[in-house]
Amino acid sequence: MVQKKSDEEVFNELNKIMTEVVADQEDLRRTQTKYFSEFQGKVDSKKISNIKQEIEGL
Amino acid sequence: MSDMDIEKYRPDNGQRIENDVRKPDDPSQHVDGLAEKANAGFGNLTQLEQKLDKAVDLSATENPAEATIYESTLAERNRESIGQRLEAISTLAQLEPQAGPEALESINKVREIIIKDAVRLGANEEQIKAAWAGQVVEMGPNKEIEKAPNSAIRENPIGMVSPDADRVVDDEEKGRKMLSQVEEQKQQIESAMNQFEAKVKDLQNWFLDANRREVEIKQKPENMRTDEEKMILTMMPAFRTLEAGYKYDRDKMAKGLLGKLEYYQKVTGTSTFGEVNDQDKNFSLEMINKARATEPDGQENPFGASLIRLRSKQTPEGVGKEIQNNDFRPEVSVAAMIKYFTVKAQVRPIEY
Known part of the structure; x- marks a missing residue:
């Protein structure tokens, strides 16, 4: 028979699990923000402007 | 979710x-x-x-x-x-x-x-x-x-509060601003692409009709052909040649070519190349230099042959001058338009 844990013990475990999930989400967000920043610099706004102008000229 | x-x-x-x-x-x-x-x-x-x-x-x-x-x-x-x-x-x-x-x-x-x-x-x-x-x-x-x-x-x-909390907020704020800018740019492109797609759809019927009329037009004496019919005879072989090069995505290729045809129509009506930039001209030149009149399988390539004729007559500088002088040459416009529309449709450039 499995020994029962007290509610407090279970909540402490849950607390730990969720803290780790939230921390990983934060880390993911940082990683993605960093990559996003790098990509932003690679998007050529002039090219976009050219596309718009050319399409409008059709 | x-x-x-x-x-x-x-x-x-x-x-x-x-x-x-x-x-x-x-x-x-x-x-x-x-x-x-x-x-x-x-x-x-x-x-x-x-x-x-x-x-x-x-x-x-x-x-x-x-x-x-x-x-x-x-x-x-x-x-x-x-x-x-x-x-x-x-x-x-x-x-x-x-x-x-x-x-x-x-x-x-x-x-x-x-x-x-x-x-x-x-x-x-x-x-x-x-x-x-x-x-x-x-x-x-x-x-x-x-x-x-x-x-x-x-x-x-x-x-x-985490010791890193302030930095996280700063990073997020910067991220949000960047997201907003990219979103705006993306919307501009999407709007332009939507206009393009609408025009392509309108042209599809024209293209299908032209495809059917090609044989009939060929039977007419040259001096009896209208400008549109001449254009159809130029474009249909080009379409088939180019389509064969796009084995991976015929749908995208068709869209690009249909757009090219529409542009061709516009150009024949206005004789202006005001929209063609240096990049297009360079690509035109590259296309012309790589053109061949016969495919490796022995099949004739009328479009490539027309580009070769152009190559034999003009220097790279000449090609640019012609465009600037609005001296219409279908071959040049076709090459430029291939670049123009394949870039818009995000498909691979054509290799000759």
Whole structure:
């Protein structure tokens, strides 16, 4: 028979699990923000402007 | 995502225990607070990922190789997170039999949030089922998470402000501004592409009709052919030649060519090349230089032959001058338009 844990013990475990999930989400967000920043610099706004102008000229 | 049926991931089809008898200030409320935080983070991450995808798509048109590397790196990072979520689900499974009825409700709630997050990250049904059954699911190396720079946040009790919190807010604010700018640029492109798509659709009937008329036009004496009929005879062989080069995606190729035909019509009507830029001219030159009159399989290539005729008459400088002087040459316009529309349709340039 499995020994029962007290509610407090279970909540402490849950607390730990969720803290780790939230921390990983934060880390993911940082990683993605960093990559996003790098990509932003690679998007050529002039090219976009050219596309718009050319399409409008059709 | 809030409507996701997480029950399909339950490995044993067991009954979920419904119980909510918590008292005020119950320690389970701490778990609820974290669960809400995780849920909010889940939504934010989804939005951020969508924006990031758009940015990657945009940059991929300019540097596909680099975009692939970034995508791969992000995918690996996601795998680490999936591993962490599966491990958490597995831990919950081990915790469940030891919990009383009151704590079970919180376990269910936490599991629901983590499963949703795992699915968002790309975990599959089998992996989640295995984790829910308490198994350890291997996802490759995920130890890097333990070295994450925000480890201080991880160790903080609920509600405490992390030492990194201010920096996180700054990063997020910058990220939001960048997202907003890219979103605006993306909308501009989408709007332009929508206009283009609408025009392509209008032209489809014209193209199909031209395809049917080609044989009939060929039977007419040359001096009896209208300008439009001459254009059809020029464009149809070009279409077939180019289409053969686009074995991978005929639909996109057709769109690009239909757009080219429309442009051709406009050009024949106005005799202006005001919209063609240096890049188009250079591509025209490249097309002309690489053109061949006969394909490797021996088939004639009238379009390539016309480009060769042009090549024999003009220097690179001459091609540019002609465009600037509005001296219409179908061959030049065709080459320029191939570049113009294949770039818009995001298809591979044609190789001659």
